[in-house]
Structures are given as C-alpha cells and as structure tokens.
Amino acid sequence: MKNLRLKSARAAFDMSQQELAEAVGVSRQTINAIEKGDYNPTIKLCLAICHTLGKTLDELFWED
C-alpha cells in the first residue's frame, strides 16, 4: 500500500526523495520503495524520517 502521507509530508518540506534519503542516511531507492509500499522500514528508520520531517510515527506510518 502506498504511503501517500510520507510523500505529502516530504513535499510539504519541499524535499526530493534524494534529499530525504541523504538526511536519514539511506539510498534514494529505499525512500522510493517506502513511498510505494514495497518496503516496510524498521522502527529506527521510521523515527529518523519522522524527526527529519517533524512528524510523529502515527502521522506518517499508522494505518487505520
């Protein structure tokens, strides 16, 4: 399932996938895979993304 919330949060920060990837220390392809729903990140990476984008885990990764 696509993670559109992550995508929109990144867009709100005016960050490209490459910039977010560099900020959290992963490859651009990994950010792309998370947004496409092809890869489930570890809690460590989820937290790094949340800290970078100023969001909580619930806001970015919780599915209702």
Added chain:
Amino acid sequence: MKLSVFYFLGILAGIGFGAVVLMIRKRRGCECHFDERQEIARGKAFKHGFFAMLLFTLAAMGAESIWGDAWMAPAFWQGLAACGGITVFAVSCIWNDAYFSIQEKPTRTFVIVGAAAAANLLNGLSHIGDGQLDMMILSLTVSAMFLVILGSVVLKMIHDRRNPQWEEE
C-alpha cells in the same frame, strides 16, 4: 598440468591489485555502507548465489560422471560453479538496487570490472587452443562473469532511465 612461475605471479598480481583497490577505498573513506533495505536485498541475493553455486556443482558432478574428466579439469568446474554463484549474486543485487553502496559512484566499478574482464579475456583467448578446459581457460569464464555484471549494470541504468520510478508523481 605443470603451471609456470608466471601463473603464480599472475595470481599474486591479482591479489596485489585487489589489496591496492581496497587500500584506496579505505583511504578515501568509502566504507561501503549499505542501508537496511539493501542489506536485506543483498542477503536474498547471497542466498540465490549460494544455491546457484550448488546447482552448478551438482551439474558439474553429473557431467563428470557421464563424460568423465578427460576434456575438462575438475578445477575448471569448481571455478565455473564459483563464477556462476557470484554472477547470480551480483545480478540479483543490481536489479534490486543493492549492488552499489549509498555513496558509491558506478564509474569506478565500470573501470575496475571492465579492466578485469579485459585482462581475463586476453588471458583466456591466449590459451584457447590447449585442448582441455582447464585452469587457464577459466579466465574466459571469469571474463564472462565480469561482462555479465557490467552488462547488467548498463541494462539497469537504461531501464531506470526509461522508467523513472522515483518521480514525484
């Protein structure tokens, strides 16, 4: 088969070249850091490579039991199995975006892999008329392995360029 001193010198030169490349990488600070998704993909690729190597070894044993080893030295089959396993590992990594580490530039890999392929191709071609598939002609297999890896990297780059999956739709 009696191996000349140049054979062992060639092995030493290969090991020395590898050591120099590793030293340069270390000095420049390239620690080959892979992220968590890449590590998982590399683990799966390693598994594929391992089973491919087992299959190659089984095929080698089968072929030897059927046709004997008159035309093919056992060392050739062992080398073939190793090259097959490495090729499967590398190609699987390449297609899962896990071959290059995060900061790694493909250009250096192109140069090193290209040079290794060319050197092994020359060595293999110079021994092609010996009659038996042996250690010397194994260079052709190693060369083929490097060429397949190089070709896979190029194909993946072309594929990514044609299908820009990362774009911010």
